Amino acid sequence: xxxxxxxLGGGSFxxxxxxxxxxxxxxxxxxxxVNVGLACDLSCRHCHLExxxxxxxxxxxxxxxxxxxxxxxxxxxxxxxxGGAPELVPDLDRLVRSLAPLTDRLMVRTNLVxxxxxxxxxxxxxxxxxxxxxxxxxxxxxxxxxxxxxxEGVWGRSVDALKRLNTLGYGMPDSPLRLDLVxxxxxxxxxPPQQQAEQKFRSDLSRRHGISFNSLYTFANVPLGRFRSxxxxxxxxxGYLAQLADGFNPCSVAGLMCRYQLxxxxxxxxxxxxxxxxxxxxxxxxxxxxxxxAELPAPGTMIPTADHCFACTVGAGFT
Amino acid sequence: xxxxxxxKDLGNFAEIGKDAPELAGKFFAYYNEVFTEGExxxxxxxxxxxxxxxxxxxxxxxxxxxxxxxxxGSHLGEMTEAVHxxxxxxxxxxxxxxxxxxxxxxxxxx
Numbered sequence: 001x002x003x004x005x006x007x008l009g010g011g012s013f014x015x016x017x018x019x020x021x022x023x024x025x026x027x028x029x030x031x032x033x034v035n036v037g038l039a040c041d042l043s044c045r046h047c048h049l050e051x052x053x054x055x056x057x058x059x060x061x062x063x064x065x066x067x068x069x070x071x072x073x074x075x076x077x078x079x080x081x082x083g084g085a086p087e088l089v090p091d092l093d094r095l096v097r098s099l100a101p102l103t104d105r106l107m108v109r110t111n112l113v114x115x116x117x118x119x120x121x122x123x124x125x126x127x128x129x130x131x132x133x134x135x136x137x138x139x140x141x142x143x144x145x146x147x148x149x150x151x152e153g154v155w156g157r158s159v160d161a162l163k164r165l166n167t168l169g170y171g172m173p174d175s176p177l178r179l180d181l182v183x184x185x186x187x188x189x190x191x192p193p194q195q196q197a198e199q200k201f202r203s204d205l206s207r208r209h210g211i212s213f214n215s216l217y218t219f220a221n222v223p224l225g226r227f228r229s230x231x232x233x234x235x236x237x238x239g240y241l242a243q244l245a246d247g248f249n250p251c252s253v254a255g256l257m258c259r260y261q262l263x264x265x266x267x268x269x270x271x272x273x274x275x276x277x278x279x280x281x282x283x284x285x286x287x288x289x290x291x292x293x294a295e296l297p298a299p300g301t302m303i304p305t306a307d308h309c310f311a312c313t314v315g316a317g318f319t
Numbered sequence: 320x321x322x323x324x325x326x327k328d329l330g331n332f333a334e335i336g337k338d339a340p341e342l343a344g345k346f347f348a349y350y351n352e353v354f355t356e357g358e359x360x361x362x363x364x365x366x367x368x369x370x371x372x373x374x375x376x377x378x379x380x381x382x383x384x385x386x387x388x389x390x391x392g393s394h395l396g397e398m399t400e401a402v403h404x405x406x407x408x409x410x411x412x413x414x415x416x417x418x419x420x421x422x423x424x425x426x427x428x429x
Binding site: 187190200 | 360361362386389390391392394395396
């Protein structure tokens with residue numbers, strides 16, 4: 001069945017799906033991804049949300065309450081807190097404490113640097129107390145590529161934060177406290193195969209810094225926001241988009257995260273994923289607040305697509 | 320400006336098979352097998368290829384293996400060292416022939 005008019009205008013991705021006899025439809029919703037705001041202490045050059053220190057958009061207490069209420073109503077297997085830098089949002093500790101008992105797995109995405117502040121340090125203790133899983137951004141196992149993407153001085157502060165997390169038990173063998181790393185390439189090229197990259201990260205971080213972690217995930221950069229601006233400025237946009245489309249892997253579609261999750265922004269508005277959130281493509285085609293969500297999307301419901309979806313289906317895919 | 324080398328030409332590499340498909344097929348099958356992980360990782364092989372690309376000074380190869388090295392997880396420091404290995408061998412190959420020069424000069428000289 002061909003897709004209806006696409007609010008995001010993603011014809012070519014739709015064509016790629018159709019060419020392989022595929023549709024992008026929802027499965028049972030298991031994950032609630034909560035983007036608590038765009039404030040961040042870094043201005044990473046690949047950020048699809050253009051988060052940074054100048055951004056003031058942050059989730060308020062009322063919206064947090066609506067998120068907590070939603071989590072109580074639907075009991076998601078996993079709740080994924082992201083930003084921006086979640087650590088900068090006032091009352092994040094209250095949100096974390098409230099959500100932890102309402103899900104099997106609460107995870108927080110961190111840029112690592114934000115954990116070095118006083119508030120960040122206190123949050124680390126809270127995360128440990130509640131068994132919160134941490135997913136830390138680290139583009140490379142070397143300073144040059146890390147700082148090219150994330151800013152000067154970030155490498156040392158990231159290493160310090162990882163060492164402290166290890167001290168707390170995160171990412172250590174035989175510890176239940178999970179520390180996973182996420183690596184996005186520091187430029188207009190695709191990420192290395194995940195297994196190879198994980199071996200290299202493990203070897204480099206262990207040998208040079210004594211750092212331990214659980215798993216590494218590699219993801220392609222999404223051509224939105226600040227990364228798209230870089231692609232345009234550097235003359236890489238056309239080539240990068242072609243590379244994403246050429247690398248379309250039909251086997252990745254079944255596991256795409258958008259099939260299993262709902263995404264909510266700092267105002268409580270719903271999206272299919274964080275990338276549609278960045279582009280302003282509503283869940284269900286119209287603005288919907290999480291407080292009014294009466295039921296989870298039915299399996300089989302079509303998911304709107306856009307050209308940036310190619311970033312999730314290249315190589316091993318974004319799952 | 321017209322030039323013998325254009326980056327987009329690299330994408331036409333497969334066209335060399337048009338008039339000799341069997342030979343091209345064998346070459347590309349061998350080529351792909353060479354770069355598959357074996358005793359060496361794909362990342363290590365890409366670094367070797369980058370060094371050799373600089374030795375043979377093939378712009379197509381430098382373009383292809385710069386990207387390949389980055390996409391296999393190497394960084395510019397490693398890639399630059401690989402090129403220096405090629406440079407050292409290439410320079411050393413010139414310098415070591417000075418042994419011949421010295422031998423001949425000694426034979427000719429009082």
